[in-house]
Amino acid sequence: xxxxxxxxxxxxxxxxxxxxxxxxxxxxxxxxxxxxxxxxxxxxxxxxxxxxxxxxxxxxxxxxxxxxxxxxxxxxxxxxxxxxxxxxxxxxxxxxxxxxxxxxxxxxxxxxxxxxxxxxxxxxxxxxxxxxxxxxxxx
Amino acid sequence: xxxxxxxxxxxxxxxxxxxxxxxxxxxxxxxxxxxxxxxxxxxxxxxxxxxxxxxxxxxxxxxxxxxxxxxxxxxxxxxxxxxxxxxxxxxxxxxxxxxxxxxxxxxxxxxxxxxxxxxxxxxxxxxxxxxxxxxxxxx
DNA sequence: AAGTATTTTAGGAATATTACTATTTGGAGG
DNA sequence: CCTCCAAATAGTAATATTCCTAAAATACTT
Numbered sequence: 001x002x003x004x005x006x007x008x009x010x011x012x013x014x015x016x017x018x019x020x021x022x023x024x025x026x027x028x029x030x031x032x033x034x035x036x037x038x039x040x041x042x043x044x045x046x047x048x049x050x051x052x053x054x055x056x057x058x059x060x061x062x063x064x065x066x067x068x069x070x071x072x073x074x075x076x077x078x079x080x081x082x083x084x085x086x087x088x089x090x091x092x093x094x095x096x097x098x099x100x101x102x103x104x105x106x107x108x109x110x111x112x113x114x115x116x117x118x119x120x121x122x123x124x125x126x127x128x129x130x131x132x133x134x135x136x137x138x139x
Numbered sequence: 140x141x142x143x144x145x146x147x148x149x150x151x152x153x154x155x156x157x158x159x160x161x162x163x164x165x166x167x168x169x170x171x172x173x174x175x176x177x178x179x180x181x182x183x184x185x186x187x188x189x190x191x192x193x194x195x196x197x198x199x200x201x202x203x204x205x206x207x208x209x210x211x212x213x214x215x216x217x218x219x220x221x222x223x224x225x226x227x228x229x230x231x232x233x234x235x236x237x238x239x240x241x242x243x244x245x246x247x248x249x250x251x252x253x254x255x256x257x258x259x260x261x262x263x264x265x266x267x268x269x270x271x272x273x274x275x276x277x278x
Numbered sequence: 279a280a281g282t283a284t285t286t287t288a289g290g291a292a293t294a295t296t297a298c299t300a301t302t303t304g305g306a307g308g
Numbered sequence: 309c310c311t312c313c314a315a316a317t318a319g320t321a322a323t324a325t326t327c328c329t330a331a332a333a334t335a336c337t338t
Contacts, residue, residue, distance in 0.1 A: 288331085303314105308309100308310085308312105
């Protein structure tokens with residue numbers, strides 16, 4: 001997704017387009033793969049020295065809630081990405097490698113849940129965990 | 140699940156049954172619903188003063204990896220539970236209420252993934268997020 | 279262009295979580 | 309019961325994440 005598209009989404013969701021948000025999103029789009037909040041903050045600091053880590057966290061959280069950014073809960077720190085299309089991840093419990101997975105069988109379930117529980121489902125968080133090929137071989 | 144069953148699982152998985160683990164699992168089973176690591180630590184400290192929080196975290200993580208304990212990634216802190224049967228959760232993004240969901244359509248996908256990517260899937264982590272009935276009504 | 283209501287931010291404090299290491303301990307084998 | 313080794317623990321240091329508040333910025337209205 002392009003930076004401008006993300007900003008447009010913000011606007012249409014009634015949120016303000018601040019310089020910080022622009023910088024964070026541009027930093028994020030510069031990485032092609034999932035990165036830590038710390039690295040996003042470092043990258044954003046190049047364009048805007050002094051931007052606070054709290055701002056980075058707060059905005060990443062907001063973008064996750066609106067479904068624009070995806071958070072991967074890894075061991076030492078969460079990873080974030082600007083996804084191309086809806087997909088999920090497999091995380092190796094040994095080496096923490098992250099693989100992308102295209103399939104997603106959940107849209108039907110979401111509608112079911114909404115009906116059954118009166119819960120308004122905004123999205124879901126799905127990760128598979130296990131052993132990647134390399135770690136599986138080495139024991 | 141009973142405490143003894145969890146300990147038996149540990150044994151058969153080749154892990155040691157320590158007094159700390161017994162205490163942690165008993166603490167966990169005393170709560171009927173998901174609780175924070177902090178509360179588990181406090182509860183465990185009653186039976187074993189001086190038990191370190193690191194031990195609690197380390198063991199909760201281990202139990203999660205073996206599928207015995209379930210971790211719910213909530214806002215300020217993760218929640219843990221000894222689940223009755225395989226199920227998932229819906230977390231309200233506004234009030235953080237947690238609802239249990241029985242359905243799980245993923246066993247088939249796990250096998251697919253294993254074949255396609257050579258990834259040995261040990262489990263998955265699935266959470267729906269959105270607005271609970273109360274928060275949905277109040278806007 | 280200026281005024282205003284609301285959202286957002288910086289900065290630092292408070293929590294939550296993980297990493298590291300010397301020491302201890304569970305349990306297998308004798 | 310005693311010895312040994314791998315696994316586990318306590319304690320502490322280091323990170324990661326969230327909370328809190330006064331001040332600043334955005335978008336809207338005039």
